[in-house]
Amino acid sequence: MDNMMMFNIGDIIATFFLLGFFILAIVLVVAAVKSSANKNKKLHADETDLQKRIKALELRVKKLENEQ
Numbered sequence: 001m002d003n004m005m006m007f008n009i010g011d012i013i014a015t016f017f018l019l020g021f022f023i024l025a026i027v028l029v030v031a032a033v034k035s036s037a038n039k040n041k042k043l044h045a046d047e048t049d050l051q052k053r054i055k056a057l058e059l060r061v062k063k064l065e066n067e068q
Helices: 002-067
Strands: none
Touching: none
């Protein structure tokens, strides 16, 4: 009976270890996806900012051309 109890406890510990490993893997994948999504949002915001800068530079060029 004692020997059977030890196997059951070992199986339970192994099961928790394996489940913990898979849960950790899932959490890491979710974190990576969220990080990637945040980077994509930042890139879209940067694109509009770049467009504004380009327009401002074009206006400066026109002003300099008009001065000459």
